[in-house]
Amino acid sequence: MVNKIIIRNLNLWFGENHVLNNIDISIPEKLITAIMGPSGCGKSTFLRCLNRMNDLIEGTKISGSLLIDEKDIYSDSIDIFDLRKRVGMVFQKPNPFPKSIFENVAYGLKIHGVKDKGIISEEVEKALRDANLWDEAKDRLSSSAFDLSGGQQQRLCIARALAVEPEIILFDEPASALDPISSAKLEELLGELKENYTIVIVTHNLQQAARISDWTAFLMLGELIEFDRTEKIFTAPQDERTENYLTGKFG
């Protein structure tokens, strides 16, 4: 097992607010790592460190080292736009662009300079296939992305992220706005995607974390309480707080 992401002493402040506190974690390649914890524990903030989306928020201060493939992604020599191409992201609420299905997936290719129409439509098809959306969308690629159902929109967002060929995909509670059937389809898709991608998923849903993830991290008040193989976390947690959370004593 290779560690794709290695994080040491990660601290993050929003202004005076110390949001992440001394986090040490190593995230394995081509597996699913779930980040769980009560609301406001810094899960999403942690996720957004990995593609530097927190940079967009004014007053963010960060310290520690965050290595992907042994390179510090916060060093000056890192091209942030290239980093975000390598580390894709899918958000909590499906957020397709108000464009056609095709244009949504092609967007990433175009901004990264792909001009050849043939290549673009090949890649769009591939991404839609990989996101299990091709059969539903192939006959209406030019219709608006908003004509799709919520679950389809979320898979479109995944296809959009896949099109630029990332190595890591971050999911920020991707199923929380979906109905159970769409949610099940999404989980199935995640299982397929881990063949080729390193996946980090933030989730509120404990059962979901238990079902799909290989490793699970438990975060509380900005601290990493426990990180282990999922079956171990759910059957024999080492820390009392993890156990209390899992058994529903709080959260």
Added chain:
Amino acid sequence: MRRFKQRLGFTLLRLSVFIVFLSLLSLVVFISLKGFKMLSLSFLLEFPRRGMTRGGIFPALIGTLLLCIGAIVFALPLGVLAAIYLREYTGTRKWVRIIRIGINNLAGVPSVVFGLFGLAIFVKLFGFGVSVLSGSLTLGILILPVIIRASEEAISSVPSSFKEASFALGATKWQTIRKVVLPNALPGILTGAILSIGRAAGETAPILFTAATFYTRRLPVSPFREVMALPYHIYALMTEGTKPEFQVPIAYGTALVLLLLVFAVNLIAIIIRSRSRRKRKW
């Protein structure tokens, strides 16, 4: 007692709306009745004749159109770019606030002051003379605050989730603005721009010293020529000349044309806005 007070309040509200509506309506009806007789195709397409006591308003109509086009060509790109900068790029809050206060104050400056400014800067300093160009630039500055504000509103109404999605794919800020923010802000920006065209069409003071002429036999062949314009034409008809019995009806006819022009422009803006609202799904 409380019920009585409520009734009194509602009556007051109704009365105000009624008065507002009545004054607008009477203005339109009055101008229409007075100007209606003059309206004809030849009134629109003929030059004034016999010391402006006969004929039409063709050169004034063309002049106003040219001034409006010139103003918008100048003010729209500048205003939109400024709005983008203010919304998306400015770092420190203090600067933005100062700039915004400046822009808001610009909106409150009396239009005759713009006229004097245009005279000093465009006509004299830049040497453009009394011309379509000077008038367009002056009107452009006049409508700039309106365009900036409308564009800012349109830009900030684009959901941030779209921008996040774009950034997360590795787009630069500029790519995100060009491909995600602007296309979605466009209907709002256009609505603001078109409304401001209506404003520019009706203004008299800014073109008084910078563009308008009392009477010319020719249409302008270059942007450095002076023009006739509808609002100034009304002013000229009512203050100059010796035959009010002929001139006053022409003035009302001109006023009606101007009024219809502004209504038409506003109607276009309303149509664009409602169409984009219907199409929009976010």
